[in-house]
Amino acid sequence: xxxxxxxxxxxxxxxxxxxxxxxxxxxxxxxxxxxxxxxxxxxxxxxxxxxxxxxxxxxxxxxxxxxxxxxxxxxxxxxxxxxxxxxxxxxxxxxxxxxxxxxxxxxxxxxxxxxxxxxxxxxxxxxxxxxxxxxxxxxxxxxxxxxxxxxxxxxxxxxxxxxxxxxxxxxxxxxxxxxxxxxxxxxxxxxxxxxxxxxxxxxxxxxxxxxxxxxxxxxxxxxxxxxxxxxxxxxxxxxxxxxxxxxxxxxxxxxxxxxxxxxxxxxxxxxxxxxxxxxxxxxxxxxxxxxxxxxxxxxxxxxxxxxxxxxxxxxxxxxxxxxxxxxxxxxxxxxxxxxxxxxxxxxxxxxxxxxxxxx
Amino acid sequence: xxxxxxxxxxxxxxxxxxxxxxxxxxxxxxxxxxxxxxxxxxxxxxxxxxxxxxxxxxxxxxxxxxxxxxxxxxxxxxxxxxxxxxxxxxxxxxxxxxxxxxxxxxxxxxxxxxxxxxxxxxxxxxxxxxxxxxxxxxxxxxxxxxxxxxxxxxxxxxxxxxx
Numbered sequence: 001x002x003x004x005x006x007x008x009x010x011x012x013x014x015x016x017x018x019x020x021x022x023x024x025x026x027x028x029x030x031x032x033x034x035x036x037x038x039x040x041x042x043x044x045x046x047x048x049x050x051x052x053x054x055x056x057x058x059x060x061x062x063x064x065x066x067x068x069x070x071x072x073x074x075x076x077x078x079x080x081x082x083x084x085x086x087x088x089x090x091x092x093x094x095x096x097x098x099x100x101x102x103x104x105x106x107x108x109x110x111x112x113x114x115x116x117x118x119x120x121x122x123x124x125x126x127x128x129x130x131x132x133x134x135x136x137x138x139x140x141x142x143x144x145x146x147x148x149x150x151x152x153x154x155x156x157x158x159x160x161x162x163x164x165x166x167x168x169x170x171x172x173x174x175x176x177x178x179x180x181x182x183x184x185x186x187x188x189x190x191x192x193x194x195x196x197x198x199x200x201x202x203x204x205x206x207x208x209x210x211x212x213x214x215x216x217x218x219x220x221x222x223x224x225x226x227x228x229x230x231x232x233x234x235x236x237x238x239x240x241x242x243x244x245x246x247x248x249x250x251x252x253x254x255x256x257x258x259x260x261x262x263x264x265x266x267x268x269x270x271x272x273x274x275x276x277x278x279x280x281x282x283x284x285x286x287x288x289x290x291x292x293x294x295x296x297x298x299x300x301x302x303x304x305x306x307x308x309x310x311x312x313x314x315x316x317x318x319x320x321x322x323x324x325x326x327x328x329x330x331x332x333x334x335x336x337x338x339x340x341x342x343x344x345x346x347x348x349x350x351x352x353x354x355x356x357x358x359x
Numbered sequence: 360x361x362x363x364x365x366x367x368x369x370x371x372x373x374x375x376x377x378x379x380x381x382x383x384x385x386x387x388x389x390x391x392x393x394x395x396x397x398x399x400x401x402x403x404x405x406x407x408x409x410x411x412x413x414x415x416x417x418x419x420x421x422x423x424x425x426x427x428x429x430x431x432x433x434x435x436x437x438x439x440x441x442x443x444x445x446x447x448x449x450x451x452x453x454x455x456x457x458x459x460x461x462x463x464x465x466x467x468x469x470x471x472x473x474x475x476x477x478x479x480x481x482x483x484x485x486x487x488x489x490x491x492x493x494x495x496x497x498x499x500x501x502x503x504x505x506x507x508x509x510x511x512x513x514x515x516x517x518x519x520x521x522x
Contacts, residue, residue, distance in 0.1 A: 053490070057490070183407060183409075187409055187411060187415065187417070188416075190478070191418070191424065191426060191478070191480075194407075194425060194426075198480075198482035202482075347421060347422055
């Protein structure tokens, strides 16, 4: 029975695919402290590699072109950090001080609703006692999240040192290292290995470039929108919406929470501001779904939405926020590897003049 | 620091003399006619040398192909349905159909002696065409000429057989 399973193309594919998955999972666990800088460096590599190639074609050596790309990266990072970061940090601290007011506003709104229900329908719903525990808890979570957000700003400094170094070595040596590794494949699997690698690399590169452009556009659109309607901390909210947009399906929903809470915190409550905040997100999402996604991301990921959502939940549970971001490209990669392996193994089995079920 | 010091050398970088030799070989084939030598040399750096033992299969009819192959040393025979179609020697190339079609190979290729083969992958060709469309177009034209010549040759053989 076991022999039959391993001889069947499907059984053999599942076995090899499982071994690949276990190896990658082990590597991810071993490298978990460096996972964020490595993922960021690969994303930057996908963006900067074409630039390095252009420089090389202009006659620069691999070292010189990689160094130029590194310098460009450091310059952009320095500019972003010197111009944007103090502004964002200020907005973050404003938001932190506003948080208790947000909960206060929501509590008072709940009390008003309760009073109205009591007066008109004689229904005695003690929203204050019901919500007391929830709001205290939520307040703690919110404050913790914002303090962690501030800590993230500090750990960004570590990333600032690590990411350019890893990116530089990726730009300089990744191709040679990849060739060295793939050339280790046996002659019989050499072409199939390269075929699968190129399909994965092409799709991942398209996805990373697409999602980064999409995230940037979302960030700009929502920042401008929040600024126009006069919401506090518009650029921080825009940046949050952009980052959350990296998570398909779930991210856009999460992105609406913070602006709505801030709009609710206004005293007296201005309903038009809540509506305007929701409209900004909706309009940005509409433009994103109708123009940006079809032209930028297109068919970079051919996965069923349900699989993507389940993947996001599972990866989020395992690796936190970064897990939610990498869930879609990881699933897409696994899909291509599985299909490529199955196609290759099945073709080889079919070629052998043995019964179709065994090879 | 002296870059020629072994410690500072890039261990993965192929040696230059091999690249020059393979470039010359490719430039002598009709595939690289009218393509600048510098571009061919850059392309050779992305190609993949593989070593085959005598009697080892390079590819089998029905397998998905992804590259055109140049013989640097040794020899290769091409067979279809156990019938010998061609015997190839150094500087010959085969499997060029795989650069155009994402379809199974139509013949078997077997090394007749210890051989070193240079694989030029379709994915590398695609990237090159995007990078240098002018040379890429010339290369495609060259492939079309090679395939047309093969078709013409086959037609003549068939007509000779029929007559």
